[in-house]
Amino acid sequence: MINLHTHTVRCGHARGTDREYIEAAIAAGYKEIGFSDHSFLNLQQYPAGIFRPDEENAKDYVQSIRALREEYKDRITIHLGMEMEYVAKCYDEMLAYYKDLGIEYFILGQHIAYTDEGGYTYAGMPSESLKSMDRYIDDCLEAMSRGVFTYLAHPDLFKYMGDRNIYRERMAAFIEKLVAENVQLEYNRLGFYEHRNYPDPVFWELVSEAHADVCVALDAHSPDVYTDTETVKRMHESLEELGLRHRDPTIIRL
Numbered sequence: 016m017i018n019l020h021t022h023t024v025r026c027g028h029a030r031g032t033d034r035e036y037i038e039a040a041i042a043a044g045y046k047e048i049g050f051s052d053h054s055f056l057n058l059q060q061y062p063a064g065i066f067r068p069d070e071e072n073a074k075d076y077v078q079s080i081r082a083l084r085e086e087y088k089d090r091i092t093i094h095l096g097m098e099m100e101y102v103a104k105c106y107d108e109m110l111a112y113y114k115d116l117g118i119e120y121f122i123l124g125q126h127i128a129y130t131d132e133g134g135y136t137y138a139g140m141p142s143e144s145l146k147s148m149d150r151y152i153d154d155c156l157e158a159m160s161r162g163v164f165t166y167l168a169h170p171d172l173f174k175y176m177g178d179r180n181i182y183r184e185r186m187a188a189f190i191e192k193l194v195a196e197n198v199q200l201e202y203n204r205l206g207f208y209e210h211r212n213y214p215d216p217v218f219w220e221l222v223s224e225a226h227a228d229v230c231v232a233l234d235a236h237s238p239d240v241y242t243d244t245e246t247v248k249r250m251h252e253s254l255e256e257l258g259l260r261h262r263d264p265t266i267i268r269l
């Protein structure tokens with residue numbers, strides 16, 4: 016059992032110390048975990064194509080996780096990663112920066128959606144824009160084709176409020192392409208637990224039909240998520256009902 020999706024307080028919307036996450040993971044029986052905090056970027060500038068990391072936060076993150084990894088090495092294996100958005104213009108700079116900083120793996124969390132007015136918003140906000148959903152799909156596919164992201168987190172994050180038949184048609188094509196690229200799709204505990212728009216039942220029905228590669232991840236924003244084994248059990252049951260198998264992800268190292 017492995018979970019590569021763990022946040023820290025540094026992202027601004029998670030709780031607990033880094034140590035508490037590790038202690039909780041050990042208590043829950045995990046032998047291997049990964050921290051994958053949100054990239055430390057100034058989102059006001061990032062989607063426009065300017066890469067501006069919050070250097071102080073990023074360095075503190077790396078130092079802290081490395082020190083704890085050493086301290087806990089006999090009890091648990093800890094990986095140091097990051098949950099990244101993909102913006103083509105920033106990609107090379109972003110990759111070089113995080114590699115240099117010591118980040119070892121990326122998962123793709125495409126939280127950015129572009130609005131028809133030329134701005135951008137959180138991809139989990141209700142949207143009726145087909146153009147915006149298509150852009151989300153294209154960005155995810157382009158990102159994963161880079162071969163750098165270990166897996167695609169909450170692939171069904173985009174909250175399309177339009178025609179469900181169109182949603183089904185777009186997502187079927189999306190999943191078909193992801194499967195062709197051997198992309199692993201994450202069944203996300205945060206959305207499952209909070210009854211968000213993801214995991215979307217239509218999306219996961221299609222995942223099942225396509226026999227896609229699936230993993231389960233906690234997307235932990237507080238340490239107690241690790242010890243809530245009941246929810247993970249329900250997630251496994253739900254995947255079973257869908258006829259879906261899941262496997263631990265294989266880390267793609269940067």
Ligand SMILES: [Zn+2]
Pocket residue numbers: 098124126168169
């Ligand atoms: Zn995310």
Ligand SMILES: [Zn+2]
Pocket residue numbers: 020022098124234
């Ligand atoms: Zn996350």
